[in-house]
Amino acid sequence: MCTQGGDWQGTLPRRGILLRGGALAALGLLPALGCAHRASAGSGELDEPLGGPPVWTRPLSDKYPVSAAYGIKGKWLAGHHTGIDFAVPAGTPVYAVSSGTVDIARYYSEYGYAVMLRMDDGHFVLSAHLSKISVKKAAKVQARTLLGETGASGRTTGPHLHFEVRTKRDYGSDIDPVSYLASKGVQLL
Numbered sequence: 637m638c639t640q641g642g643d644w645q646g647t648l649p650r651r652g653i654l655l656r657g658g659a660l661a662a663l664g665l666l667p668a669l670g671c672a673h674r675a676s677a678g679s680g681e682l683d684e685p686l687g688g689p690p691v692w693t694r695p696l697s698d699k700y701p702v703s704a705a706y707g708i709k710g711k712w713l714a715g716h717h718t719g720i721d722f723a724v725p726a727g728t729p730v731y732a733v734s735s736g737t738v739d740i741a742r743y744y745s746e747y748g749y750a751v752m753l754r755m756d757d758g759h760f761v762l763s764a765h766l767s768k769i770s771v772k773k774a775a776k777v778q779a780r781t782l783l784g785e786t787g788a789s790g791r792t793t794g795p796h797l798h799f800e801v802r803t804k805r806d807y808g809s810d811i812d813p814v815s816y817l818a819s820k821g822v823q824l825l
């Protein structure tokens with residue numbers, strides 16, 4: 637059940653593992669060690685067996701109304717809305733959409749408390765305006781790892797999830813999150 641949230645509890649021991657370098661990761665042992673339940677048979681969860689295709693999922697358990705679509709023009713620095721906004725009550729769990737590494741887990745300017753993941757495919761996925769962050773920088777995550785809870789931190793008029801996908805680490809390299817997840821077989825809307 638490790639993918640159903642609470643995965644962050646494994647962060648501290650995992651840090652020790654990370655310090656021992658990439659050898660474990662190269663052997664494919666890192667995910668197994670980071671998630672003790674992963675190897676148990678018959679769990680029926682989203683995780684594929686080690687070495688299987690990457691698992692992708694939505695950032696929220698349920699579907700919520702879109703309060704601001706991706707790409708609309710407005711007073712953002714980029715001139716358009718760089719992510720998609722979901723009208724979600726504060727305190728709603730936000731999950732990793734697939735496997736990757738935590739790149740940012742802190743207050744991030746106008747994004748408020750935010751988590752940005754570097755996905756294993758090289759893209760960056762940002763979840764913003766959170767009320768709580770449940771992962772630490774450099775932690776490895778899998779699909780459905782709990783990242784935090786929604787809120788209204790940063791520049792926002794109310795609680796919502798801003799979900800953004802970038803091709804690079806930098807602001808302005810955003811792409812349509814709906815198309816991105818669709819290319820992974822996930823329907824965001």
Ligand SMILES: [Zn+2]
Nearest residue numbers: 719720721798
């Ligand atoms: Zn937004």
